[in-house]
Amino acid sequence: MSRYMYDLAGADARLRFSPFCWRVTLALVHKGLEFERLAWRFTEKDRLAFTGQEPESSRKVPVLLDTDGTAVSDSLAIFDYLDRTYPGATLIGDGPARGRFMFVRHWSETALAPAILKTVAKDLFDLLDPADQPYFRESREARLGCTIEAFQDRDAGLKQLGQALAPVRALLGEAAFIDGERPGGADYLVFSMLMWGQATSRVDLLSEDQVVADWFARLRQWAEDAGVSCDLARELGAHPGEH
Amino acid sequence: MSRYMYDLAGADARLRFSPFCWRVTLALVHKGLEFERLAWRFTEKDRLAFTGQEPESSRKVPVLLDTDGTAVSDSLAIFDYLDRTYPGATLIGDGPARGRFMFVRHWSETALAPAILKTVAKDLFDLLDPADQPYFRESREARLGCTIEAFQDRDAGLKQLGQALAPVRALLGEAAFIDGERPGGADYLVFSMLMWGQATSRVDLLSEDQVVADWFARLRQWAEDAGVSCDLARELGAHPGEH
Numbered sequence: 001m002s003r004y005m006y007d008l009a010g011a012d013a014r015l016r017f018s019p020f021c022w023r024v025t026l027a028l029v030h031k032g033l034e035f036e037r038l039a040w041r042f043t044e045k046d047r048l049a050f051t052g053q054e055p056e057s058s059r060k061v062p063v064l065l066d067t068d069g070t071a072v073s074d075s076l077a078i079f080d081y082l083d084r085t086y087p088g089a090t091l092i093g094d095g096p097a098r099g100r101f102m103f104v105r106h107w108s109e110t111a112l113a114p115a116i117l118k119t120v121a122k123d124l125f126d127l128l129d130p131a132d133q134p135y136f137r138e139s140r141e142a143r144l145g146c147t148i149e150a151f152q153d154r155d156a157g158l159k160q161l162g163q164a165l166a167p168v169r170a171l172l173g174e175a176a177f178i179d180g181e182r183p184g185g186a187d188y189l190v191f192s193m194l195m196w197g198q199a200t201s202r203v204d205l206l207s208e209d210q211v212v213a214d215w216f217a218r219l220r221q222w223a224e225d226a227g228v229s230c231d232l233a234r235e236l237g238a239h240p241g242e243h
Numbered sequence: 244m245s246r247y248m249y250d251l252a253g254a255d256a257r258l259r260f261s262p263f264c265w266r267v268t269l270a271l272v273h274k275g276l277e278f279e280r281l282a283w284r285f286t287e288k289d290r291l292a293f294t295g296q297e298p299e300s301s302r303k304v305p306v307l308l309d310t311d312g313t314a315v316s317d318s319l320a321i322f323d324y325l326d327r328t329y330p331g332a333t334l335i336g337d338g339p340a341r342g343r344f345m346f347v348r349h350w351s352e353t354a355l356a357p358a359i360l361k362t363v364a365k366d367l368f369d370l371l372d373p374a375d376q377p378y379f380r381e382s383r384e385a386r387l388g389c390t391i392e393a394f395q396d397r398d399a400g401l402k403q404l405g406q407a408l409a410p411v412r413a414l415l416g417e418a419a420f421i422d423g424e425r426p427g428g429a430d431y432l433v434f435s436m437l438m439w440g441q442a443t444s445r446v447d448l449l450s451e452d453q454v455v456a457d458w459f460a461r462l463r464q465w466a467e468d469a470g471v472s473c474d475l476a477r478e479l480g481a482h483p484g485e486h
Contacts, residue, residue: 093339096422100343100429102414103421107350110409166353171345178346179339186343 002036003028006048006063009039010127010200012238014231017124017199019113020075022192024062026219027079029226030188031086037228042132048073076105079185091185104178104186108193111164116197116205119157121148123201127233154203161205165212172211176218183219191219195230202234245279246271249291249306252282253370253443255481257474260367260442262356263318265435267305269462270322272469273431274329280471285375291316319348322428334428347421347429354407355436362400363444364391370443370476397446404448408455415454419461426462434462438473445477 005025008018016022016037028035040047040061048059051071064072064081072081079091092101117124121140125148128136137148144151168190171178178186194216197205206213220230248268251261259265259280271278283290283304291302294314307315307324315324322334335344360367364383368391371379380391387394411433414421421429437459440448449456463473 090339095340096333096336096427096429097338097340097343099414099418099420099422099427100340100347102417103350103410103429104343104346106410106413107346110413111354111407164354167346167349170349170353171342174345175342177342179342184339184342186339186346 001067001069003034003067004065005035005037006040006061006065007037008061009041009129010233010238011129012127012233012236013039014229014236015127015199015233015238016229016231017127017196018061019108019192019196021062022195023075023188024064024078025228026183026188026191026223027082027091027185028064029223029228030089030091030183030185031082032089033082033086041129042135043129091188093185101185101189104189107167108189112161112190112193113196115157115160115164116193117157118152118160119154119203119205120152120197120201122152123203123233124196127200127238158203158205158208162208165209168215169209169211172215177215183222187215187219191216195220199230199232204234244310244312246277246310247308248278248280249283249304249308250280251304252284252372253476253481254372255370255476255479256282257472257479258370258442258476258481259472259474260370260439261304262351262435262439264305265438266318266431267307267321268471269426269431269434269466270325270334270428271307272466272471273332273334273426273428274325275332276329284372285378286372334431336428344428344432347432350410351432351436355404355433356439358400358403358407359436359440359448360400361395361403362397362446362448363395363440365395366444366446366476367439370481401446401448401451405451408452411458412452412454415458420458426465430458430462434459438463442473442475447477 005021005028007016007021007025009016025037045056045059048063051059051063051073053059053073060073062073062075062078064078066072072078083091092098125133125136141147168178177183178190194205206216223230248264248271250259250264250268252259268280288299288302291306294302294306294316296302296316303316305316305318305321307321309315315321326334335341368376368379384390411421420426421433437448449459466473
């Protein structure tokens with residue numbers, strides 16, 4: 001049996017942009033494991049029945065279906081599963097390494113993600129499969145308290161992103177990767193959030209940030225060398241609503 | 244010979260507020276070492292001649308003077324020195340643990356410190372020894388591009404601080420300390436920045452943030468149990484310019 005990762009895809013199935021799925025993709029590359037990414041869309045809840053996620057409305061990717069039939073949902077549960085099952089090249093680690101990993105995780109979700117969403121919310125919406133757009137609009141607008149169109153503010157978002165990235169910029173001035181000489185779990189957390197924005201928007205989020213852009217390019221190349229496509233909308237020339 | 248830590252003090256010598264000195268104070272407690280904190284003020288450059296920091300104008304605390312006469316300046320150099328010399332209970336660690344520690348360090352300096360300074364800049368100035376005030380005003384105003392009085396904006400600073408603390412709040416909802424079950428190097432980085440603001444201002448920086456306030460109180464108690472005074476201006480009733 002092969003190893004599968006259920007991965008959120010846009011209208012153009014080459015576009016993979018979920019930060020939580022990107023975490024897992026890079027974690028699998030980190031472990032040197034073979035896997036196939038299966039394109040999945042928000043509305044395809046029935047395809048995830050095997051995961052045991054109930055009720056049906058709660059079914060989400062990423063889901064890892066391992067070679068022995070083990071299914072694991074939730075990106076961090078998958079990190080822990082991979083560290084337990086394939087112990088070489090630890091993703092999270094124990095004690096302080098784990099605590100600090102969780103710090104980077106919460107930082108990426110509370111400081112980085114809002115800045116990126118502010119910059120690309122409408123671009124992201126436009127590249128979703130039309131069948132997914134109503135779900136996305138409804139769920140996000142309930143959270144944002146306004147329409148996606150009203151929420152996106154490119155200039156404000158880019159400014160917020162530049163400020164949020166200050167620690168990454170400072171750190172990458174001293175080291176090749178966040179985790180040191182080699183990429184590691186903390187790198188994947190940050191890369192994945194940026195990939196979410198870079199994959200879906202025609203705007204280059206890092207055009208003013210050479211140090212971070214170079215690190216992003218190194219990690220992307222590292223993933224591509226392992227056979228993982230890292231397509232960006234602005235390179236594919238993907239058009240809103242395209243099939 | 245005893246072990247000494249040169250520690251920046253306010254007009255009231257009980258007030259110790261330098262975040263870089265607090266890092267080292269907590270690191271020494273972490274290692275279970277005996278030490279004495281020596282009050283030092285910005286203008287006392289001559290007392291640091293033994294450190295080899297040249298020119299004289301560059302002499303800064305923290306400085307650790309160890310029992311064998313070894314002198315180490317710079318908070319992170321002291322962390323590394325302590326880990327090398329007293330290897331039990333690692334402060335920084337290697338590989339990913341070190342990279343993530345440096346992430347928390349840069350985050351504390353680029354996200355946390357500006358928010359705290361915005362909140363307490365004038366309070367801090369007022370509690371300095373009068374001999375230190377001209378140096379502080381000149382060096383900080385050159386950096387800020389405006390007067391200390393114009394820079395301080397309590398409401399804006401507290402709002403910025405509340406936003407910056409989001410990852411700490413989320414993390415401490417899941418664990419007793421940033422570094423896990425016991426306090427560690429990353430906890431000291433964050434605690435020290437907060438202590439800088441809490442020690443010098445009559446405003447409670449964490450009044451809206453119970454989870455972080457509880458963690459702060461736990462760490463403060465842990466330091467006090469080890470014989471380290473953690474006096475706050477608002478508890479001492481210290482008055483601006485008091486001797």
